[in-house]
Amino acid sequence: MKKLFLAIGLFACAAIATTASAQDTLAIYRKLDSIAVIDQKVMMPMRDGIRLATDIYRPKGNGKYPVVFSRTPYNFNTWIDGKMVNGPLQAAYEAVSRGYVYVVQNERGRFFSEGEWDILGTPITDGYDALEWMSKQSWSNGKVGLIGCSSTAEWQMAVASQNHPALAAMVAQGFGAGVGRVGKFMEQGNWYRGGAQQMLFTSWLYGTQHDKLAPRLPLGIQQKDVQRLQKFYDMGPEYPRVDWAQGLRHLPVQDIIKNVQGSEGVYEKMIVRKPNDPGWFKGGLYHDNMPMEVPAYWFVSWYDVSSAPNIALFNHVRNAAKSKMVADNQYLVIAPVLHCSYKRATENTIVGERSVGDARLNYDELTWGWFDMLLKGQPNDFKTTQPRVRYYTMGANKWQQAESFPLPNTEMKPFYLASAGKANTRNGDGALSMMPPSKDIPDAFTYDPMNPVGSYGGNVCCTGNAVQGGSFDQSQMELRNDILVYTSDELKDGVEVTGFIESTLYVSSTGLDTDVTIKLIDVYPDGKAYNLDETIQRLRYREGYDKEVFMEKGKVYKVDLTPMVTSNYFAPGHKIRIEVSSSNFPRFDRNLNTGGNNYDESKGVVVENKIHHSKQYPSVIKLPMIKK
Missing domain, CATH: 3.40.50.1820 (Alpha/Beta hydrolase fold, catalytic domain)
Structure with a gap:
């Protein structure tokens, strides 16, 4: 039939x-x-x-x-x-x-x-x-x-x-x-x-x-x-x-x-x-x-x-x-x-x-x-x-x-990325802080396009059996060494996050081009980590989509990511978490890191990427908190 x-x-x-x-x-x-x-x-x-x-x-x-x-x-x-x-x-x-x-x-x-x-x-x-x-x-x-x-x-x-x-x-x-x-x-x-x-x-x-x-x-x-x-x-x-x-x-x-x-x-x-x-x-x-x-x-x-x-x-x-x-x-x-x-x-x-x-x-x-x-x-x-x-x-x-969105009583609350240079995996020392750290001790990870971070749940559609959309516990995924994990302290009071989420990361790479990904997570008291929204930025387009500007090895670049959006109540005892990496595949195509067209290439380049965080490089996520 x-x-x-x-x-x-x-x-x-x-x-x-x-x-x-x-x-x-x-x-x-x-x-x-x-x-x-x-x-x-x-x-x-x-x-x-x-x-x-x-x-x-x-x-x-x-x-x-x-x-x-x-x-x-x-x-x-x-x-x-x-x-x-x-x-x-x-x-x-x-x-x-x-x-x-x-x-x-x-x-x-x-x-x-x-x-x-x-x-x-x-x-x-x-x-x-x-x-x-x-x-x-x-x-x-x-x-x-x-x-x-x-x-x-x-x-x-x-x-x-x-x-x-x-x-x-x-x-x-x-x-x-x-x-x-x-x-x-x-x-x-x-x-x-x-x-x-x-x-x-x-x-x-x-x-x-x-x-x-x-x-x-x-x-x-x-x-x-x-x-x-x-x-x-x-x-x-x-x-x-x-x-x-x-x-x-x-x-x-x-x-x-x-x-x-x-x-x-x-x-x-x-x-x-x-x-x-x-x-x-x-x-x-x-x-x-x-x-x-x-x-x-x-x-x-x-x-x-x-x-x-x-x-x-x-x-x-x-x-x-x-x-x-x-x-x-x-x-x-x-x-x-x-x-x-x-x-x-x-x-x-x-x-x-x-x-x-x-x-x-x-x-x-x-x-x-x-x-x-x-x-x-x-x-x-x-x-x-x-x-x-x-x-x-x-x-x-x-x-x-x-009457409007974002809500009139929204306060954009900054949470700065911090660590002692070992934010890799959820067992690392990555934290979300109300103040930027004083010293730049960047977090480094290796991004291999042939071994990308897999898409697990998310805000997706229509990829057949490749990706199932929705909110899934990310805690096992967070054991990968190429995922940086930054987590807040346990919340004493519940907070509502409703609106557009702004993210700025300071990135360096050994490649001409690479991607940076980010994911917002609600961590439950039992350790389950449920994804809320996610986004990506291809760094050749960090200065706009009308031109391609490639990277110089070791130079630190400010990257403003496309806003995410959600409405989620983080209950008392929960934690706010973000994940940072360079791939979310196959929701997004893999950046092969060559600086070429990407769509007509078959071989990638392995690169080392770093996320910087300090007063000089204030990598930050700004959450729309709702005043009650």
Whole structure:
């Protein structure tokens, strides 16, 4: 049986089958059919003549209704091997029963849609043209709202910048791969973090990009023929399973997909781009010099791949919107879950190995209240009952609310790195101190690219079996000699850390280029050490992403890392810890330390790296403490 669709999300790598039984599916379809006009595989025309396959579900009768629009690179076919499967039927029923038209569309070049595919459904004019077409239909009230998580959200921002008058509201969840540059973050859609490649795209593109030689339906095929074909030929290729724990180790990086005999596609052109390549600014990414005049409800996860830039985008839109109405209609929810796993929260939500308590939230109620207010103009209690920012504090295990993020009562508390030169492993003498040490006795470790520190848990997505996201006990990992460990004294009073975490390290190396990584940890009284967030910086980009500045042997460099973000209560008896190293693989690609391109190299150079800490070199992490 062919795959129905890949899991919702830009990075979903494993196919999932519908969970509904055949009987349940038929029941859903009958309920939907009783209230809706079902029009599948409408070939919606774009301005250049290319047509995108679109399923439309609308209330019966001659009324005019607002549209809820979902656009995706994934397969939403409701038929497999001649049998009806769930597809979007439940979502369509939910929308139609509430008085909305539900529209789901494949991006250009995906499945039954015509044209050539590129990531984020470019060109962005396709999104504009879809809004134009839907708003002018006889069943439309002229207002459209966008909804989706990950891939069904990430295209929304760039299209919103086109300022189509019908676009009245957005619900964007797990949307980081649509953010190119915002404030301090220049990730180019999660391709980079601190100038290092995030390897999730390698495994994701293996299962997403269609081969350039894949069979296509003829241009101009009629809707009735597509409807007939979808019942026995769903255009969904079967990709051989890959052991990505091994597959991502292949060098050079540019040949990883080729090495597993994957399809040829956009990966090969993207892997050679540097962080400031003009190509990043010509596709479907949103950058902070683009307008954003659309009310938006943003949903973020603490253990997603891009929590910090996502929150930064929320702040940017609030501050940059020209319309007061738009600025006042930006709302944010931050949940303690993995990528696009909001509704998987339970009475005892486990993220990785750590319990974060009852993190449930009625997302349907929030979403439809938002749409009713903005697409229907219905008076409701959304504004009076929903906080501007709703965030979950782990450790305290409770939902909290604020008018802004970071919180107004935030104090940035510095914790300086200190040691007598032996911070290697958790058994070393590394400490976090309120005052910088007087003497520079650096901590040294050897970084071998062929033996990198493994990614264990973390704020990740979609690397198959290579990395499992979430919070895991890092204490065994901390026995590696190439991990420097700095720990605070035991806390007498509990402290809440909520907001952006700033890190400055002073680094020297025997190499031309290397990476520095950092990880924030909550250490429990029993010694278990749970990761909260992590980041990396490629040192050739320490002075900015528009130039590469290599290192001189032994010279000490100031390195400001990309901010981390969290909300965590460190209870009495706990300790605050950070880990410093030069690799976190395969979440991030290995720096081979040569000063070369890295993506086309197969051999690395072993280097000795040092972290300096003194009054002259005040390596520090600044934690956003909340005053109570």
